Amino acid sequence: MKNWGFKIPDSRTLDLDKEDLKLYNKIVEKVPSARRCIMCGMCSATCSAANHTNFNFRLVHHKFRMGMFESLASELDKCMLCGKCRMLCPRGVNTRAVIYNMRIILDNMYYKNI
Amino acid sequence: MENKKTVLVIGAGPAGISAAKSLANDNISVTVLEKEDTFGGNINNWAKLFPNFKDAGEVKSSLIQNFVNNQNIKIVYNKKVTELKKHNQKWIANTSDGEVFESDAAILSTGFKVFDAQYKEELGYGIYPNVITSVEFEKMYKNGKILTVQGSVPKKIAFLNCVGSRDEKVGNHYCSRICCIAAVKQAIEFKELYPQSEAFIFYMDIRMAGQFYEELYRKSQEKHGVVYIRGRISETSSTIDKKVQIKAEDTLAATPLRMTVDMLVLMIGVEASKSTTILSKQNNIDGPYGFAKSKDIHTADNYSNENGLFLAGSCKRPLTLTETIADGKSAAISVVEYLKQTK
Amino acid sequence: MNYNPFIIPFTTGAIILFAIIIYKFIAWYRKLDKKQRFYLRKNILTFKSIEAIKESFLEALIHRNIYKKNLLLGYMHMSLAFGWFLLIIFGKIEASLHAQTLFEEPWLAIFFRYFVRDEHKFFMSEIFPPLMDFLLLVILSGVLLAWLKRFSSSLLGMKKTTRHSKFDKIALASLWWIFPLRLLSESSTAALTGNGSFLTGTVGNLMAVLNLQYFEIYFWWAYSICLFAFFVSLPFSRYMHIPTEVVFIFLKKWGATAGEEYSGYTDFQLNACSRCGICIDVCQMNFAANIQNVQSVYFIRDTRYKHLKDETANNCLMCGRCVEACPVGLELTVIRQQLRNKKEIAGKHYYDYTKPQEADKKYDIVYFAGCMTHLTPSIIISMKKIFEEAGINYWFMDENKGTCCGRPMRQQGFIQQSKDLISINQKLINSSGAKTLVTSCPICYKSFKEEYVLDIEIKHHSEFINELIENNKIKIQNSQKSIVYHDPCELGRGSGIYEEPRNILAKVGNLKSSEFEKQNSLCCGGSLSNAIIELEDQIKIRNHALENLTACNPDILATACPLCKKTFVHGNKAKVMDIAEIIAENISLQNQSSKHKEKNKIKTKIEL
Missing domain, CATH: 3.40.50.1860 (Rossmann fold)
Structure with missing residues (x-):
């Protein structure tokens, strides 16, 4: 095979036939309001952590919803849970509960109650 | 001669005017009660109307033809109706100054009020002088100039949609329908006045569901270079030179966004007016958000569940002016139907 | 020796009871943290122990705090606790006097009337029968009230009463029957021997229609078995609070506090809860939002029986209203916090991304x-x-x-x-x-x-x-507006700041009081402590609070917390302002010369 000098990258397509969208149901079970999100970006705009770094709650939530879990755990670690997003969310999404539950699901080995 | 039937119309806005005119045409004696000292209602607040930039004053004057000097229409100003009730098949309206009006049927055309942007404190309305509402923009535009509080032409202006609409935190879950197109209209008006300045529209969804709306949207992009940013502004703050700093997320780029504009226009939503809420509650026809509830949205939209009490215009839900005028006429037809039955 | 086989259930039960209690207390003591043990050792031989005895008497026996809630409810608890306590004490004295030793058979006091049937006189023997009858009557009146409470809790000033576990039901049923059975046993003996007084004697006369020669022994058996059932279920039921509360009061008086982590002191507190349910009635989650099963009493129960769910621990506003109301004085929010705590991940740093600017110079x-x-x-x-x-x-x-x-x-x-x-x-x-x-x-x-x-x-x-x-650094004028002040949870109950805000507001307006003030103030519903509650329920809590706070139609609803302010503003009921805003609005500017201001002008840095 000819060496073209570059590698064809792995497909960046989001393949919804393969992705596991069921994990999101676990969030919805606990936080029914999560489904109401219209991705307006008010949460990520007001975010205290986003002042310092490129943390984007809306994106993390969306990725989780679409089954793209890669590197989400470390992204979630940036959240300070300050609650500004929840105060503003025009759809009344309990954003803090979404974060909390995503965190527990992704980091389950760490966060077990006594 | 047979006694003429009488109808009370509460509110002399576009819906009330068009209903009154149609009823008068059918030789029904109409009394219009208006709480202000002039007719027209909210139409008085607008300069030009979407989608064709027709002068609101012109629209108003063609609307009031055969209204003011109609012998079948009696207009009473400065009469705020505080109580509306049915008594022995008659509708009785008590006004705040103690006068009583009686009729065979009544039309509620008490319309809407705009959302008070001070409830969204984080947007800085009432705190930073260069944060204004869309209604204030119209007033300025009527005077031919859009100027900041310092008296200069804004080099950058931003419009924010959905202020007080689609917001569960202030209790308004619904879409006000007219703000998207109004923002497009105002952005074009601004760019026509000051082609050198920049205009930005912050939106969640651009809802252009009306004839020529989409074309207007297209025109604003193509001809005027209005920039559309998909994201809701979360907070504003003020610089020492009174510019407005905006925090938002460009959700398409998934990046936090900050910008400084000379002026921020809040596209405030539509809420039920106080009279709408009070009078519909009195008659148990109140629906969600304080609007009046029609009997059936498809087939009896001008009827209420109270026999003889009819609904016209935006006391039911947010409507455009076009729809409101048509709805007034439609209400008049329903009233005539009703009066024929009750003889 | 005074012996009959029917003492066996009682004696076995008592032995099991003491063994379990001692085992549990030792286990919890060993789990106390260093600080708690330190205080215990430091203060055990001080005046604080006397105070603890006094408080044990007032709380564990008299139930002073429950009296504050409702007189009947207080009487119910007191008659059962204090009445029974006195019955045991006087019973012991009577038995000891009779036996002329302090070491008579331990069951003698309990079954005294059965064993001492004759008119044999001993020192002060004539005062005991009426005294014991009186105490029994007091306890029985308490039992009657407890029965009534089950049928209609509102009679005793409670809107909701706690739902019980299996062991609770066994213990409760046996507790209800202990005293009626004691009455029947003593009365039947009294009818046969005439050793009863006004109560047992009278009831005995009524019972004489039965063949008491035959039935007497069975009544005593039933009494003893009931005691056994109660004793054996006690350590696993809510009645564990009876012995534990006393120990808790001592530990508390000696200076122990619940720390950041779960400790033996937490175990003592968990078991000191009598599940009276007073915390349910004060909980806004219950009466404003109708969310059940998360209140402190259920949280404590679930924790104690080790089936606590995340939802129960987290679904709480942590407003502290229950802490104020708890008659035992448990640190309910602290314990809840302990149970919320996750295990630490050693060495991990989360917020390395923050690069905060340090202060560029020194400030006051x-x-x-x-x-x-x-x-x-x-x-x-x-x-x-x-x-x-x-x-x-x-x-x-x-x-x-x-x-x-x-x-x-x-x-x-x-x-x-x-x-x-x-x-x-x-x-x-x-x-x-x-x-x-x-x-x-x-x-x-x-x-x-x-x-x-x-x-x-x-x-x-x-x-x-x-x-x-106070120091005249700023001057304010009175706006004459009527103001109602809402105490934020974390500032009021959380930090004990009640007077300063009121002091300020009284100077700028006409401060009115509301139904829920200070320790009794409501939560706005926006609490950050609850990451579970959904908006719809928050709104219910907010609206209920707003309704009460604006009942007198004030010009301004004042608060001192941005969270409360924002939550209330959304309620759209009254003009809501923070104390700082009210002061800034009413500041009189004339007392400062412009030069002085110029000198101290603050540089505002604008960062884009």
């Missing part, structure tokens, strides 16, 4: 607005105005890139993360060299006070403004 005062305050910019503007008016050299620490105080993280149990945030802010605050830290947010305030190690005075802006006014 640091101002930390708090995350939420950035959503209420008029509080910030008002504070700036007040600082400038008072000519203060201050540093607005979180004007642009604030870091959260760490309390919200902590309250959700992420301790490690919280500590991380705290250390970032601590460094920043110390870099300013200031002597005072002022904050506008009660949540931050409590965090700074309790979780930070700062060698600096910490003030909420209501305290700070109050001082400025």
